[in-house]
Amino acid sequence: MAKVKLHRCNYTFLHTNLDACWVVQKALDEQGVEYEVVKEGWGKGRRPKVEALSGQSKLPVLELSDGEVYRAESKEMAARVRAGGVG
Template identity: 50%
Template sequence: MPLKLHRCPATWAKMSGHPCWRVQKALDDMGVEYEVVKEAWPLRSRRTAVIEGTGQSSVPAIELEDGTWYREQSAEMERAIRGGRFGPGTAA
């Protein structure tokens, strides 16, 4: 199972300042395989998987192959992805 990127449903929003797009583009640029999971909006309380995995309702969040989760501010997530923390041949 590839990584799961939990993000907002606004997949059309492809602006550099959009948090979900920023993380998704970094994954794409680094060649990381992932599955997009569109989370509820605007009712954050319906993001049950994200809340259970991270303790908060904010997206983007990454669910790793081993069932653990990664969630920080999108700029930090982008830096981690571009820094090689996630990707082919890495142990996330």
């Protein structure tokens, strides 16, 4: 079972740096972090599961192995992953 859960949008086919979720997923892949993708609802509307988890509705969100829920802008999240702060 994966140690980290990546809550991301359903657009898993979109692999560009314009997709915030892909930016974080790519960083996880580059660092060899084992993770599970949890696809969340479409659009930028309400996401009850995400809101319950993180207190807001934006994606991506990481659930870390120590129970921390982490949400920031995708570039900041990717930088933390690359610095070894996730896993």
